[in-house]
Amino acid sequence: MLFIVLCTLIAVHGHVLSEIPPAPPQNIHVDNWLLTWPAATEQEEVTYTVQYSSFDSAVWTDVPACVHISLNCCNVISTKAEGDLGCVMLRVQAERRGLTSTPVEACSRHGDSCTPDFSLTAGPGSLTVHLSRNHSMALEHGDHAKHRVYYGKEGEPRQKYKDVMASVTIRELLEGQRYCTEVQYVYFDVPVGLATCTQCEVIPKSSKDSKQSGIIVAVVLVVVLLVLIPVLAYFLIFQRGTIKQWLSSYHIPEDFFEPFPKSLLPISSCSHTEEHCHVISSISPEELRE
Structure with missing residues (x-):
């Protein structure tokens, strides 16, 4: 009984799927006249047809080599000769059991004579x-x-x-x-x-935000100064006695002002010797002395 129910559900599910068009292909792109798109791994019995349209034409024509193919790629170099100005537009649609998906136009990843580079x-x-x-x-x-x-x-x-x-x-x-x-x-x-x-x-944010941050910081600094200066002035003017009393309660060590110990002064290892001098009374040329 359970087997019959499962078979019935499978049959009904398959019949429902057969009445639903397949999902359209996505991310169709061309690279050097090779048209590719991701394979529909979750769809069975799906085939693809590639179509092209030339300049100033609303008519789409099947690419002969790419009709009802199960592959997810197609060489479309043959369409170059068919298009005015040597350029064509391309699109791909999926098909299953006579039902076709919405066609999706292809794009080009690299610039060439028919596609800009930017x-x-x-x-x-x-x-x-x-x-x-x-x-x-x-x-x-x-x-x-x-x-x-x-x-x-x-x-x-x-x-x-x-x-x-x-x-x-x-x-x-x-x-x-x-x-x-x-x-x-x-x-x-x-x-x-x-x-x-x-x-x-x-789209990045403008420098106005950074300027506003700078203005906020400047305002905060001004407010702090406006509060801090009166407080300091109050203590210096009205609390001078308290400050003196606090300073007088602090004792400075007695040896704080003592001179630097002589024992720690550097001692020179050099000694000066007394020099002896002689007075020269006269100088005569060397020839006269001989």
């Missing part, structure tokens, strides 16, 4: 995105090619962005919060190629 510097209330003006896209297409910098708090959708030619500083950010950025090329305001993988930095 670094971040966080300052008080700001985040500077360092970008090169002389990138390959700009050299070929001039000012029509720009950087699109997406930014926002960590864990929130990055809906805000700035289109810039080179480095940019994003201001009025909350101090102590962690902000993340992604950068993508745009050509005539249309995204081109893969976006960079996300980079994040914590």
